[in-house]
Amino acid sequence: MSERDAPGATPELTHFRDGAPRMVDVTDKAATHREATAEAWVRLPTDARRALEAGANPKGDPLGVARLAGLSGLKRTADLVLLCHPIPVTGAKVDVQLREQGVHVTATVRTTAPTGVEMEALTAVTVAALNVYDMLKAASKAIEITGVRLLHKSGGKSGEYHAPRP
Template sequence: MGMIDVGDKPESLRSAIAQAVLEFDNSIYESIKDGNSPKGNIFEIARIAGTMGAKKTFDLIPYCHPIPIDDISVELNIESNQIKIEVRVKSVWNTGVEMEALTGATIAALSVYDILKPLKSSLSINNIEILEKKGGIGEFKEDFKENLYAVVLTISDSRSKDQDKSGRLIVDVLNKYGFTMVEYKIIPDDLETIEKELRYFSDSNKKKVDMIITTGGTGASPRDVTPEATRKTLDKEISGIVENLRHYGQKRTPLSMLSRGVAGIRGKTLIVNLPGSALAVSQSLNALFPGVIHIFKIISGQQTRHHHDQQDKQQQK
C-alpha cells in the first residue's frame, strides 16, 4: 500500500475545480463586503494562500505525487453570510489534479477564517467539494456505432503461441476496448508472407477488419522486415501514430528510438506495427489507446463538428 505508480499512464491535459464555503454571522457582512478585514484584504490573502496550498499538496497529503502545475486560479464571492471560494488547477501530466484543487480551496478557506476571527467567532467552513474534474484518457473513450474487428499478427520465426506474451497481450487489450477478434496468428519474418497476410485481411470480402496490429520485426536486424512489408501495403501512412509510440517509449527506455515500426491505412483498415518485446508492447498500447479509436469514425465518415468543438474547448482551458 502507498503511492500509486502512474509512470506508465500517458500524459494528458487535466483540470479540476474545487469549492470551499466559509459561513459567517451576517452581522459582519458590511465590514467585509469589500474584502477588508483587520488582518488585510480577504481576496488577496485567499488567492495567495489557495495558490500556495495547491502547489504544496504533495507535502501535505502523504500519497499525492509532486506534479507540474501549469495554472492555478482562485476566485472569491462574498454573499450575505457566505464566502464562496473556488480554486481551479490545470496540469499536463499522468494523474489528476483534484487533490490540488481541494487543498487549495481548503487552505484558502482556513486563511480567510484566520483573518476574520477578530470580527466574529461564529465561523464555519463547509461544502469542501469538487465541482468539476476533466482530463485523462477516460475523456477520449468513444462509443462507436458499429462493432470493430481486429487481427493480431505476431512476426516470428521461432515463437509459439504458448511463448507469445506480446500477441496475447494485444488480444487482451483489444478485447478490453470492445474489438472482436477475427484472427490471431504467428507468421514468419518473411517480407512476402507479411505483405500477403496484411493484404488478405485488409481486402477480405468475407469479414471486415478495422484494425491489424503486428508485433515483432521492427528492429534493425537483417530479418526485421515488418515495416518494409507494411509500407508496400499502405494507401496512406499515418506517421503521427508511431511517432507518439516512440516518444512515449523513449521517456521510459533509450532503446525505443531503434524501433522502425510504421502505421497507416489500407482501404478502411488501420495497420499498426508494434515492437516484439512484451514490455514495449505494453507501453505502446498505453500510448495507442483509447485515442486511436477515433480514427474509425473518420474512416467511416461518422466524425462530427461536435467533436471539433469539444477539442477546441478543451485546448482553450
C-alpha cells in the same frame, strides 16, 4: 468487467500492498491534459460579514489574502496529502467572492501529467477558506467552513466528472 469488479470480489487496494502504504506507480501512464475545479463556502456570522463589507478588518483584505493563500497552498499538496504525487501545475485560478450565503471560494487547476489535479483544487479552496477564517476571526469565532467538494474534473482514465447540483 474486470476480475476485481466481479460481484463479491475483494477490491484491490491501490495505495496499500501487504498492509503497507505506497505511492501508486504512474511511470507507464501517459501524460494527458487534466483539469479540476473545487469549491468551498465560508459562512459568516453578522459581525464578520459587517467587518468584511465595511473594510474594517484590522488584518487587511481577507479575500485578497485568501486568493494568494489558495495558490500557494495548491503548490504544497504533495507535502500535505501523503500519498499524492507532486505534479507540474501548468495553470491555476483561485476565485474568492462575497455572496449572500457567505464567501464562495473556487479553484481551477490544470496540468499535463500522468495523474490528476483534484487534490490540488481541493487543497486550494481549503487553504483559501482557512485564510478567510484567520483574517476575520477577530470579528467572530463562529465562522464556518463548509461545502468543500469537487465540482468538475476532466482527463485521465476516469474521464469527465460533474458534481450533482445541491
